[in-house]
Ligand SMILES: *[C@@H]1O[C@H](CO)[C@@H](O)[C@H](O)[C@H]1NC(C)=O
Ligand SMILES: *[C@@H]1O[C@H](CO)[C@@H](O)[C@H](O)[C@H]1NC(C)=O
Ligand SMILES: *[C@@H]1O[C@H](CO)[C@@H](O)[C@H](O)[C@H]1NC(C)=O
Ligand SMILES: *[C@@H]1O[C@H](CO)[C@@H](O)[C@H](O)[C@H]1NC(C)=O
Ligand SMILES: *[C@@H]1O[C@H](CO)[C@@H](O)[C@H](O)[C@H]1NC(C)=O
């Protein structure tokens with residue numbers, strides 16, 4: 001059955017829900033093609049195809065076939081283009097990267113990226129030879145760093161993740177007996193003024209971008225997808241964005257169809273602005289997780305995330321802080337989630353102070369040591385999936401008297417549940433949240449969580 005026919009059938013079965021649920025508001029792109037039409041990528045070059053026509057252009061030999069690695073040429077090209085030039089990867093050409101590259105020497109360089117850069121999928125080779133970062137067992141194919149780096153074009157950065165997903169199937173990266181590291185498609189460290197524009201980041205084995213100790217980072221008109229051809233090994237942990245220690249990050253107009261967080265800065269992030277993201281099948285717009293490592297301070301502050309469409313995923317706006325016997329401390333402060341449209345996500349807003357998978361009694365015994373202050377959830381519309389019944393949002397703050405949860409506010413929050421009248425659950429928040437909410441141990445919360453139902457997936461494919 002064609003998607004549209006299936007959807008009509010399901011909508012009809014859902015009866016009265018058919019008009020309220022399952023349709024995107026007008027003008028929202030439903031696939032990569034519509035995204036490009038709505039947010040066309042254009043290089044801003046004066047009279048040239050290149051962003052700055054005055055820069056010397058460097059070209060390198062493309063790969064002749066899928067095993068013909070050109071990592072050495074890529075490195076040489078960047079050395080040559082460094083200090084004022086542009087490495088040009090023309091459309092239709094393929095560049096296979098078959099060994100790790102240290103690209104931390106960059107200083108005023110651009111890559112005009114219309115072709116495809118693709119990593120080999122020799123998993124044993126990368127496991128043995130790639131760079132590593134201790135944070136959550138990360139592994140990096142390459143490292144970008146330096147200053148004034150601009151990567152732009154309509155090309156592809158391909159992580160060739162299928163073999164990794166097949167081999168990871170059933171494993172958790174953080175399991176102590178899992179020998180796989182967490183391969184990252186794009187890693188930057190110690191970068192100042194790093195821009196990525198237009199590029200399609202495709203099929204990352206794990207996290208798509210990981211940015212460490214950097215300042216002035218932007219992603220604009222970027223497309224991020226991770227799609228498996230194997231139903232028993234779906235992409236996992238393929239977050240669009242993770243970071244440690246970053247300042248001044250901008251994300252504007254990004255399409256994300258992957259299998260984990262849509263956007264999730266981790267420890268030490270300041271001044272973050274996200275405007276216009278489309279996230280299908282993700283775990284949401286997440287602050288953190290933070291506070292994971294014993295004795296370590298971490299924080300996230302001064303964040304605005306606005307104009308976001310989230311469909312068919314886990315949660316919508318989310319804050320996650322670790323609890324347990326050996327965790328860190330710190331704060332999450334001054335975060336605004338504004339103008340969120342959601343369809344068929346589990347909780348539209350979720351503050352989880354019992355991360356990661358800590359059961360209620362352990363969380364009570366070892367509550368999170370993170371303060372959470374000045375958080376605004378404003379102008380939320382749409383509906384949940386019904387997985388948590390009529391509960392549409394859940395805010396669980398730490399029960400630790402030294403970890404305050406203060407000034408957390410819902411304003412113009414209009415998320416409905418397909419199962420009945422919406423309920424918001426909240427625990428341990430000082431002064432309320434500006435709208436009615438019930439504690440998780442109340443009879444109202446128990447009844448809300450029990451009233452589960454289902455809705456059809458929100459369609460994002462165009463009518464065929
Ligand atoms: C791929 O290209 C390389 C370099 O030209 C060549 O040595 C190799 O034989 C080619 N492999 C295949 C399978 O065509
Ligand atoms: C970070 O980059 C700056 C210049 O951009 C350099 O001076 C410094 O040594 C780098 N630090 C590390 C740890 O690589
Ligand atoms: C699909 O993934 C499963 C689980 O890892 C694996 O056993 C199987 O070989 C994969 N199928 C193909 C065609 O690669
Ligand atoms: C959107 O995400 C859902 C859930 O992961 C997935 O089943 C569906 O195929 C995605 N839609 C598209 C068009 O990729
Ligand atoms: C975060 O900042 C604190 C100091 O405020 C520092 O102690 C900690 O090491 C930093 N964490 C990371 C991951 O950089």
Ligand SMILES: *[C@@H]1O[C@H](CO)[C@@H](O)[C@H](O)[C@H]1NC(C)=O
Nearest residue numbers: 271272301302303304334335
């Ligand atoms: C809160 O964060 C926003 C966005 O970064 C910033 O403009 C504002 O000054 C911050 N507010 C305070 C009180 O620091």
Ligand SMILES: *[C@@H]1O[C@H](CO)[C@@H](O)[C@H](O)[C@H]1NC(C)=O
Nearest residue numbers: 329330331370371402403404
């Ligand atoms: C958490 O808040 C309390 C009360 O305001 C304050 O004493 C403490 O220093 C804060 N902790 C951090 C890590 O900011």
Ligand SMILES: *[C@@H]1O[C@H](CO)[C@@H](O)[C@H](O)[C@H]1NC(C)=O
Nearest residue numbers: 334335336373374375376407
């Ligand atoms: C509460 O937080 C909001 C930002 O979310 C801020 O604008 C407001 O000033 C804060 N109120 C108080 C009393 O601190």
Ligand SMILES: *[C@@H]1O[C@H](CO)[C@@H](O)[C@H](O)[C@H]1NC(C)=O
Nearest residue numbers: 338339340378379380381412
């Ligand atoms: C709230 O959303 C509506 C409809 O999407 C929009 O017109 C309005 O400007 C938004 N309000 C704010 C404060 O952004």
Ligand SMILES: *[C@@H]1O[C@H](CO)[C@@H](O)[C@H](O)[C@H]1NC(C)=O
Nearest residue numbers: 020381382383413414415416
């Ligand atoms: C809430 O949203 C529903 C549709 O999702 C709409 O019918 C209703 O008017 C909205 N309520 C408010 C107060 O905006």
Ligand SMILES: *[C@@H]1O[C@H](CO)[C@@H](O)[C@H](O)[C@H]1NC(C)=O
Nearest residue numbers: 399427428439440441442443
């Ligand atoms: C719910 O838990 C709070 C403590 O968090 C307790 O004071 C209250 O009595 C409990 N209510 C019920 C109905 O168990």
